[in-house]
Amino acid sequence: MTIPVSETLDNGLRVVVEPQPWNPGLSFTILVPVGATSDPENRLGAASMLETWLWKGAGPRGAHAFADALDALGVRRQSGAGVEYTTFSASLLPEGFSAVLELYADLLMQPQLPDNAFDSVRALALQELAAIEDQPPQKLLMRLRREAFSSPHGQPVQGVRETLEAMTPEALREEFDNRYGARGSVLAVAGGVDPDDVIRLARKHFGSWGGETPEAPEVRLTSPHEFRIVQDTEQVQLGLFYKDVPPGHYDFYASRLAAAVLSGGMSSRLFTELREKRGLVYTVSAIPGSVKGFGYLTAYAGTKPDSAEETLDMLLGEIERLSQGVSREELDRARIGVRAELVLSGESSRARAAALARDVFILDRARSLEDVEAEVVDVTLDRINMFLEGRPFKDPWIGTLGPGEVVK
């Protein structure tokens, strides 16, 4: 059993470490709460463009030297802006840890944000926007979020053509100065490291980081409604958005387990009814999501145009039917599935670092895998069925994408 160690530096940066003594590698995630939710309306896509621009040189190194330095340390990196935050993740061999942290400190505290790279940053953002147009499921689910939230949570991470084209280096630098900072950010580390060493190195490299990050805005929703995107595709895409309980809520894991009964494994209701029995869909899912203080459930299916209406009716029907409760066998299967997933996620330093960073951001505390497992085990049949009796999933936002008017 490994317990995460937490520490808040004087500048407000929160550091959390989960040691995995058996692990010859390590991973970290730096979470900076800068995302689409804090993009000003006339600067949609700013968080995402900023993340790209940061890599164009930092501290004493230009873009190329910076990339060379990271690659010379064998760093496998992932980074990107999302709805609420931007994450910078890296996996590496422990001997390079201090040098890598120093590079990331340069990236976040001393980026060059050079004028001469700005046009290529914008060109990339426009390319990404075009690529989404060619991915019907992603396009529909992005629009679904936009239709459901009236708060900035619906803003497109990638921005829109107009705001990307209007962006200037000055505007983006202003966004960096206003929004990047230590207070509110999180450094989470998992792997073959000593927590004291990590906290010492965090203080050394990030101790002088100043500044604050934006507060999370409150969630507001539109009224549930339907919308259609007409596009000449082979398959019709269907998306539903339901309100759900927020992270930290007493019923949070009851709801998670209900979603697993609906869509967790081969024996899940959606898989069985829509795919196995009727062959209506190749892919069908109901996936819970959350932002700070708010939870939602997104259901998705792709099907042939002539099956679209039946598929939508069945999807709505199965989610409605949850209010009649689940059986003991369904709950037991959902629970062991969720538990197995938790235990198996413990293998991966990358998954653990990302989960710890998100925990601190969403819940203000890091949980061990065992803590989460205990919350899952605590959900009794009575408890989940009392929760479902209240009909928690109702009145969805409904979106379709496909050729012509395929859905009434």
Place this chain on the structure above:
Amino acid sequence: MTIPVSETLDNGLRVVVEPQPWNPGLSFTILVPVGATSDPENRLGAASMLETWLWKGAGPRGAHAFADALDALGVRRQSGAGVEYTTFSASLLPEGFSAVLELYADLLMQPQLPDNAFDSVRALALQELAAIEDQPPQKLLMRLRREAFSSPHGQPVQGVRETLEAMTPEALREEFDNRYGARGSVLAVAGGVDPDDVIRLARKHFGSWGGETPEAPEVRLTSPHEFRIVQDTEQVQLGLFYKDVPPGHYDFYASRLAAAVLSGGMSSRLFTELREKRGLVYTVSAIPGSVKGFGYLTAYAGTKPDSAEETLDMLLGEIERLSQGVSREELDRARIGVRAELVLSGESSRARAAALARDVFILDRARSLEDVEAEVVDVTLDRINMFLEGRPFKDPWIGTLGPGEVVK
């Protein structure tokens, strides 16, 4: 350091185990050499349809009871047919291991293949085909393989509409009888298990499995040529296919490291030249692939129509430029990157089980991570540059997908 333990059962099934004593979970992969390469021309898609059909009931259990039984053991499963083989992978908690193996033995040795599920299996296959039509990069890369191979390696895993529609339960049962069997198949296990226990359980549950599996066909290629798919997309997709050295070849890791210099990290040539300097593409990659006895390199880029020609020229140019060799710094960065990836893959029981199964299929032996690492470390600057001097990457097959005639 963990060394895989190998054993061949009397029926020819090869079992390989990599113990990870620290791991509270485990994963296994069963590889059966049944894939698109052994689909008869008039039964394209048979291997893929079979894999779906197997799940429709096995041993004493119907489809639903079978799914319930696996989910009740908390199994996280993945399975699917590919070019050369079908894999059945599962991750789970060790206490359920024997019961899960017994279920998989039923699946592979006693499937019910019931008539009444056949139509839904075919409907799923047609849905999958339609979904690929809506994914331009996948569609192009599938076609690229089809254009390059004249041997069955080019056959589409998902089949084509005509063969799927003509398939009958009798035909598919015949394919199962002819192609599924113990000899040639592999069971690979990684995680918190004792190798002796695994081999005992394998013998118990799979010892009575009979039959043989198809021999891998020899690779044959067409002459390099160009092709175009006209489709109304936002982005133009570009794909290149190059011959490469086969797995087990003296220069295999020299070639892998050359591919990493081209496309391995932030400082890689394609990322730097096409994305960072010019903003031509959001995604660009050159990814080595292999089948038994043959290696290839696939390059991919997505870009705006008015940049397609420049992007293609640069892609071709960068790959051509490899023949001038790489610098010591490039090699060092590529090598530590590949090494870090190897070490980090050792965290995941699922990744290790899959890699071991593939090793046994492709190379006839399982390698430890340390064995692979040693092969990577062995590639000196002289060795890689001598390899590249021979201009190993030349005369590509070139495919484009996009609106109208975007590329000369």
